[in-house]
Amino acid sequence: MLEWFKTLDPVMQALIATLFTWLVTALGASLVFMFKTIDRKVLDSMLGFAAGIMIAASFWSLLAPAIEMAESIGIVPWIPAVVGFLAGGFFLWGVDKVLPHLHMGFPNNEVEGIKTGWQRSVLLVMAITLHNIPEGLAVGVAFGAISANMTSATLAGATVLAIGIGIQNFPEGAAVSIPLRREGISRFKAFWYGQLSGFVEPIAGVIGAYAVTSMRPILPYALSFAAGAMIYVVVEELIPESQLNKNTDAATIGAMLGFAVMMMLDVALG
Helix, strand or coil, X not given: CHHHHHCCCHHHHHHHHHHHHHHHHHHHHHHHHCCCCCCHHHHHHHHHHHHHHHHHXXXXXXXXHHHHHHHHCCXXXXXXXXXXXXXXXXXXXXXXXXXXXXXXXXXXXXXXXXXXXXCHHHHHHHHHHHHHHHHHHHXXXXXXXXXXXXXXXXXXXXXXXXXXXXXXXXXXXXXXXXXXXXCCCCHHHHHHHHHHCCCHHHHXXXXXXXXXXXXXXXXXXXXXXXXXXXXXXXXXXXXXXXHCCCCHHHHHXXXXXXXXXXXXXXXXXX
16 A cells, blocks of 8 residues: 555645545544533643644654755755745735634634625634645645655655644544534534535645645745744644633643654654
8 A cells, every 4th residue: 555655646645645634634523423512621732732733743844854955955944944934924824814714712703804794603614724724735745845856855754744734633623513513503514514624635735746846946945835834823823722711731731742742753753
């Protein structure tokens, strides 16, 4: 199976990897068929765990390889890292200002983005969908980078990143579907919205992989761009939401564990 995967085009590898991350999101969302509510402390620890994985992945799987690649092709190493990182954050900031969405736990009058008549449930899902764009993009860019034949871009490293994103997608799927169920939405509809929030990842993954395989000089910038977009999501969304109900210890411990898990995977396997 592994040998077959190695023979695939990087874009196809990215598609399969991001379909895996979407599937794990769907598995997490399926918990709504077993639970109608979730303890807020558990939910906050889940959000913290997801934040920790994304922070670790941003450095170990994206920024560090971007710096190594820049050095190997004779570019001042910090330039692609800084430019790409800030561009990724700025891109998410722009999307955040345009796309209508509502963060979990916030009242209806705190909807962000352009004015719309969308239902609260749709706005909640859009917030998580926005969150998942950089995750899919990161996995896609990591697999696309393999085509550059650089030592810092490996199939093992890209696979570890996909596994890490998948791990944090499981509690994330539950963190979408179960609160929606608590708001009175049917179990099936809550599950549907929960898994749908992760479906943007295969789309972003394919776009990211295709972009870097078509324009290799942008590779260090693309890796850093994905890192900046993920860090923006962590700081703007995950950390504030995990601290909203004053469960600071649970959220912080979750973040530490998430960071440790992703760091262990990347260093040991990547």
